[in-house]
Amino acid sequence: MSIPETAYELAAVVREQGVRAVDATRQCLDRIVALDGELHCFLHVCGEYAIARATEIDRAVDAGHDPGRLTGVPIAIKDNICTTSSPTTCGSKMLAGFVSGYDAHVVECLEREGAIVLGKTNLDEFSMGSSAENSAFGPTCNPWDTSRVPGGSSGGSAAAVAARMVYAALGSDTGGSIRQPAAYCGVVGVKPSYGRVSRRGLVSYGSSLDQVGPITRNVRDAALFLQVIAGNDDRDATCDRRAVPDYINNLTCEVSSLRIGVCQELLGDGLDSQVREAVRHATSQFVDAGATMVSVTLPHAKYATACYYLIATAEASSNLARFTGVHYGNRSANSETIEELHENARGELLGNEVKRRILLGTYALSSGYYDQYYRKAAKVRTLITQDFEKAFENADVVITPVAPTTAFPIGDKVNDPLAMYLSDVYTISANLAGVCAASIPCGFDTSGLPIGLQLTAPAYCEQSLLAIAQTYESHTDHHLQTPPLIGTS
Amino acid sequence: MVGARKPEAVGGVGDSVRTVVGLEIHVQLGTLTKLFCGCEVRTDAPPNSCVCEVCLGHPGSLPMLNREALELSIRAGLALNCEIAPVTRWDRKSYFYPDLPKSYQISQFDHPVAENGFFEFEVGGETKRVRIRRAHLEEDAGKNVHDTPGCTLVDLNRAGTPLLEIVTEPDIETPEAAYAFCTELQRLMVHLGISEASMQKGQMRFEPNVNVVITRDGVEYKTPISEVKNINSFRFVRDAIAFETSRQTDAWEADNGYVLGEKPNENRGWNSDRGVSDFQRSKEGAEDYRYFPDPDLLPIEIPSNVVARFRDDLPELPVAMRKRFLVEYGLSASDAETIVSCRATAALFERVVSLGAAADVCGKQFVNVWASLANARDVTIGELGVSAERIAELVTITVGGMINKSAVSKIAEAMVDGDASPTALAETMGLLQVRDTGATEAWVDKALSQNEEAVGEAISVSKKAKAATGFLRGQIMKLSEGKADPKMVGEVLEGKLRELRGE
Numbered sequence: 001m002s003i004p005e006t007a008y009e010l011a012a013v014v015r016e017q018g019v020r021a022v023d024a025t026r027q028c029l030d031r032i033v034a035l036d037g038e039l040h041c042f043l044h045v046c047g048e049y050a051i052a053r054a055t056e057i058d059r060a061v062d063a064g065h066d067p068g069r070l071t072g073v074p075i076a077i078k079d080n081i082c083t084t085s086s087p088t089t090c091g092s093k094m095l096a097g098f099v100s101g102y103d104a105h106v107v108e109c110l111e112r113e114g115a116i117v118l119g120k121t122n123l124d125e126f127s128m129g130s131s132a133e134n135s136a137f138g139p140t141c142n143p144w145d146t147s148r149v150p151g152g153s154s155g156g157s158a159a160a161v162a163a164r165m166v167y168a169a170l171g172s173d174t175g176g177s178i179r180q181p182a183a184y185c186g187v188v189g190v191k192p193s194y195g196r197v198s199r200r201g202l203v204s205y206g207s208s209l210d211q212v213g214p215i216t217r218n219v220r221d222a223a224l225f226l227q228v229i230a231g232n233d234d235r236d237a238t239c240d241r242r243a244v245p246d247y248i249n250n251l252t253c254e255v256s257s258l259r260i261g262v263c264q265e266l267l268g269d270g271l272d273s274q275v276r277e278a279v280r281h282a283t284s285q286f287v288d289a290g291a292t293m294v295s296v297t298l299p300h301a302k303y304a305t306a307c308y309y310l311i312a313t314a315e316a317s318s319n320l321a322r323f324t325g326v327h328y329g330n331r332s333a334n335s336e337t338i339e340e341l342h343e344n345a346r347g348e349l350l351g352n353e354v355k356r357r358i359l360l361g362t363y364a365l366s367s368g369y370y371d372q373y374y375r376k377a378a379k380v381r382t383l384i385t386q387d388f389e390k391a392f393e394n395a396d397v398v399i400t401p402v403a404p405t406t407a408f409p410i411g412d413k414v415n416d417p418l419a420m421y422l423s424d425v426y427t428i429s430a431n432l433a434g435v436c437a438a439s440i441p442c443g444f445d446t447s448g449l450p451i452g453l454q455l456t457a458p459a460y461c462e463q464s465l466l467a468i469a470q471t472y473e474s475h476t477d478h479h480l481q482t483p484p485l486i487g488t489s
Numbered sequence: 490m491v492g493a494r495k496p497e498a499v500g501g502v503g504d505s506v507r508t509v510v511g512l513e514i515h516v517q518l519g520t521l522t523k524l525f526c527g528c529e530v531r532t533d534a535p536p537n538s539c540v541c542e543v544c545l546g547h548p549g550s551l552p553m554l555n556r557e558a559l560e561l562s563i564r565a566g567l568a569l570n571c572e573i574a575p576v577t578r579w580d581r582k583s584y585f586y587p588d589l590p591k592s593y594q595i596s597q598f599d600h601p602v603a604e605n606g607f608f609e610f611e612v613g614g615e616t617k618r619v620r621i622r623r624a625h626l627e628e629d630a631g632k633n634v635h636d637t638p639g640c641t642l643v644d645l646n647r648a649g650t651p652l653l654e655i656v657t658e659p660d661i662e663t664p665e666a667a668y669a670f671c672t673e674l675q676r677l678m679v680h681l682g683i684s685e686a687s688m689q690k691g692q693m694r695f696e697p698n699v700n701v702v703i704t705r706d707g708v709e710y711k712t713p714i715s716e717v718k719n720i721n722s723f724r725f726v727r728d729a730i731a732f733e734t735s736r737q738t739d740a741w742e743a744d745n746g747y748v749l750g751e752k753p754n755e756n757r758g759w760n761s762d763r764g765v766s767d768f769q770r771s772k773e774g775a776e777d778y779r780y781f782p783d784p785d786l787l788p789i790e791i792p793s794n795v796v797a798r799f800r801d802d803l804p805e806l807p808v809a810m811r812k813r814f815l816v817e818y819g820l821s822a823s824d825a826e827t828i829v830s831c832r833a834t835a836a837l838f839e840r841v842v843s844l845g846a847a848a849d850v851c852g853k854q855f856v857n858v859w860a861s862l863a864n865a866r867d868v869t870i871g872e873l874g875v876s877a878e879r880i881a882e883l884v885t886i887t888v889g890g891m892i893n894k895s896a897v898s899k900i901a902e903a904m905v906d907g908d909a910s911p912t913a914l915a916e917t918m919g920l921l922q923v924r925d926t927g928a929t930e931a932w933v934d935k936a937l938s939q940n941e942e943a944v945g946e947a948i949s950v951s952k953k954a955k956a957a958t959g960f961l962r963g964q965i966m967k968l969s970e971g972k973a974d975p976k977m978v979g980e981v982l983e984g985k986l987r988e989l990r991g992e
Contacts, residue, residue: 082549095548102542104549203548207784236551237786315784318581321592322546326643338641342585365583365779374781 003027007073007167007221008248011114014072017061021054021072025116028074032118032165035485039141041150041160043079044086045119050074053116068113069228075110076169078157079120080127081212082201083107086117090203091125091135094349095329104201105236106170106212106229113228118166121156125351126320127177127205129153130423133414134353141410142184143483144449148407151181151423157215158185164486168216168225172202174209175308176402176427179439182215183402183452186441186481188222188469189215191427193459194434195240197226198233204319206312207238209431218479219440219470223247226462245463253467255289261296261395266426272405278443278451279401285475286399296391296398300383301429305421307384308428309357310364310377317361320354356417385433392458397468400426402439402452426454435459438469441478450478507702508734510667511622511659512726513716514674515652516684517629517692518561523649524628525552525595530651532690536634536644544649546590551785558651559602562626563791563799565653565683566603568806569621573796577602579783584776587643588631596654598780600788601625608657609808610673612666619670620658627652653683659698664734668727671695675723676807680832688721695720699733700749703741711749712737715757717766729759732766810835818848824856833871840877846884854884858901866905875904883911890974896920922974926981929965929973933981936964948990958986 001018004010013019029047036042054074057067077083080090082100089095103111111117124134132140132155140155142148143163150159154171158181161169171178173191182189190213197212204210214225230244262283267276287293325331325345332344350358364373391398403423413420430437435458442453453472457465473479523530526543542550559577566573580598606621629652631645655674661667675693678686686693700714715737717729740747753773757766782788805813807829814825814835829835838855842848859870859880866873883900886892892900892915903914915921923929937944943964946957965978 088548090548098548100542100549101547102550199549200551201549204785235553237553238551238784314781318583318593318779318781321583321585322548322590324585324587324592326587327545327590328547338587362779365781367777367779370779370781 006217007070008224010167011069011071011073011224014057015061015066019072021057021061021116022051024072025050025054025074025118028118028164028166031163032160035143035163035165038146038485039143039159039163040138041121041140041156041163041165042076042119043089043091043122043135043137043156046086046117049085050116050118053111057114057116069224070110071114073115073167074118075115076118076121076157076160076166077107078123078154078169078171080123080172080203080205081107081170082203083117083120086120088120088203089137090127091123091137092323092350092354093136093330094323094325094345096136098329100201102201104212105198105233107201109229110170110225115228121154121160121169123156124153124177125354126203126316127153127172127174128316128353128357130176130180130420131408131410131413132156132159132181133410134351136351139410142407142449143485144186145407145447146485148409148449149184149412151184151403151407153177153181154189154215155181158182158187158189161185161187161215161217162483164217164482168214168221170212170225170229171215172205172210172212173427173431174206174312175431176424178213178215179427179437179452179454180403180424182439183441183450183454184407186444186450186452186478186483187215187217188219188441188473188479189213189439190222190226190462190466191430191437192226192230192462193240193436194431195238196230196436196460196462198229198231198236198239200233200235204315206315206431207319208315209308209312211431219438219466219473220248220251222438223251223466223470226466230462240460242460247463247466250463251467251470253464253471255286255291255471258286258291258397258468258471259395260286260291260293261391261398262293263296263298263301263391263398263400265297265299266301266400270404270422270425271401272445274445275401275403275405275451278445279399279453282442282453282472283399286472289471289475294394296395298384298387298391298398298429300380300387303380304384304429304432305425307377307380307432308424309360309421310373311381311432313357313361314364314374314377315361317358317365320350320358323350325349353417381432384429388429388433388435388456388458396457396464398456400454400456402426402454406445406447406449406451430456433459436462436465438465440469440473441481442472442476443478444481448484450481504706505704506734506738507704508662508664508730509659509700509702510661510730511698512655512657512661512667512670513696513698514655514657514671515694515696516565516655516678516686518558518651518653519682519684520555520557520561520651522555524555524558524626524651525649528649531646534646536642537646539646540648544590545645546592552595552783554786554789555651558626559789560799561651561683562602562624562653563796564681564803565655565678566606566624567796567800567803568677568681569603569606569608569624569655571603571606571621571624573603573791574600575793576600576788576790578788579786580780581783582627582778582780584778586630587641588633588645588648590631590645590648594628594630595783595786596627596780597625602791608670608674608677610669611808612663612669617666617669619660622656622658624653624655627654664727664730667697667730668723671723671726673808676830679830680807681804682832688723691721693721695726697726697730697733699730699737701734701737701741703738710741710745712741712747713749713752714754715766716754716772717757717759718769720759722761725759725761728761728764729766732764733757736766804832818842818852820849820852824852827856827860828852831869833869837871837877837880841881841884844877844881846881847888850888851880851884854880854887854897854901858898862901862905873905875901879904879910886912886915890924890976891915891922892920893922893971893975895971919972921972923969923972924974924977926977928969929977929981932965932968932973933978933985936961936968937985940964944986944989948986958982
């Protein structure tokens, strides 16, 4: 029996002893060996641990047990999510070699359902970036064109899924860090509503914006993984207590009653014409299937980037203050005083983008500037949230591009932080408003690079978000395309 | 007292020096576990043994509020007559220090759990009122340990321990008032079970903010404010304020430019060995803590019905209870203070009295007999295992003259060791006083016949008569081996002496 292509099918056949978890795991590890020298998706591969886990799972299946909904599914974890099986570096020299003493809630959930962690994926240092180039351990390449970025910050996770090294990977999304790389790599990425998934064990960047979510090969697998990781956790005060609906068995929607919101002001300047055309085409496909198109307006969306870079950096400046070299992680040699120890560790071990954001955030919170920056940004955030609430009075989902362009060449924007920041212009609002959003493949540009479609739904409406995404996916085959490089492996 | 300034040190009619003191007090709340994680709060554990990823500030760890700490702080706020915030919030206070693993402290900045209260206490027989500005919850830091040469070690057992920071308005005017305030506040915290409030364990720490207002030729001069950090003794609070009064007045006398606004406020440390405060740092260009709402914790709504319930549950507070014990039970001030200092003891006392025991004798026995038995065993009187009924019976047989004072302690001790009633114990231990007139007369007669000289003096009209009578009374008690009822002995003896005088 050949090994299935999706997590949903793989778990089913491993549970029925049709395929061994060990074989599926080996196949993925082999692909990592074959491709990761070129792509650099992984910062750490725990092959032995994975094979041992797979063997254990096969044994459990043989003994008549059901290891769970993700039985034998090889996965990867973004390296800002704590694991005891591998180091958690956050792509930073500061935490090179650091092994967490506990597993993140989401990792516990996945392993409890029989998933097999193969390793930790590359990212922009502490998730700060949109290209995975800000990793202290070198960039990841886009499997569709290795001269291009995979997007970021969860670039390693998206590229690993696109290159079929794993069936799924966890990413984290603070301003688009799951959706934008998913779009650049032609895979599905879901940013859950704020509070839907526990943040325990996710190394905080912008605590009020961060969410963990799945990056998968199709919508059904995204539903499956979200099902497993969503829900209350008594160790995260911001985690919501409401019950998790059955996503997997409710993936159909009544298209004739579906209202698709289109926001004209987001389809203007700065948007690549091929991306605009792909999004327009996707909208017309919905309409052709029977959905109603409605016009919505998000008047404060134009302030989202500015608002985000105050709130996220303010929180980051505080969240990253703990990395001093005193208690864990790395420190610089030759420090005489405690001040030198702090300064040298932070000065030498943090990257430029991280320092830039810490400085921005520190400034925004400083006495005399707080009202002008942080407080004002918090007010704008409320307006953006209200924009979405109004939009969702008339629309079930809002359709936008994920990013203004397809994947850009490595090195193109490293010296222009503002241009880099604008690659998140469509994704940031969802984090500020706490709503859920997904990126699904909706076509390719003339260079053969994937284009992503963003669907945004009200907070805690993941079920309808996934059902609408599934409806679109069932009419298209973009998600079935694989990067040319896979064929040569 | 150290360095108190005498009023005559300042010359001129109408000239004066007035001390102004506000206090910041940190009270360690008596929860079993820390404020934001499940680690035990212990002061006696090996270094870094009561820690987890949350209080170590490890990457990805998140705080979860200990509800009990919030409840205790609401109760404390109510006892301090504060308004309880309908919504309270958590803020991060940022600074870098090795004992602060997250490099920020979770505290409360602009929405403290309690504000705008007052606290009354007695000083020199007068009731004083100090306004309470606010009381907020925060986590304690760890400890830097410097006892290894060449390196500083950090112990994070204390990190995350819940603290209530109480801030008063600058309403305190003398070192003695500060002393009385701190003492009474400590009693309140213990009384309400909010904190063990042990000074030795550092569970209560005081930071007086002191300056002086000097009036000279009708003009007022205010000196810069000194904050004396981290004092863990009532006496040191008093001494530090007295010293600061003196130091600041001298500083102003030496340089009239030493005034608030012109010269910076400063932090000082109290050196109890030398009886002086030492300069620590100037507050010029005050540190910017960059407070902002902690995004890891949600604001907490405190519904008014919960506040009402806590208010109803609030017990009688020590000051009121002491006053009532004076009036209602006729206790001495010191006996009332001793009994009220422990709420369980006070409750037991009231129960014993409600059973019909005479309050004054009961009070004496609590202070002189039961308290020492309890102290010797390191428990409260209630924990001695003696029921209120048996305690009441002991009072009753004492008042009834069945036993004498020295017998009370012996019987009480036996009551702790067994279940027998005090009456039965008095009997079996042979401590019952004999109230038989015949037996008493026999002892009196025997004593009189054995001490003719004393009898002669007793019946004379000399100065020695009183002493001789006392001597005879002692001899009679001795003959009875303490069993005679002293009152009856007195009556019989008086009768016999009257007969001998031929009256």
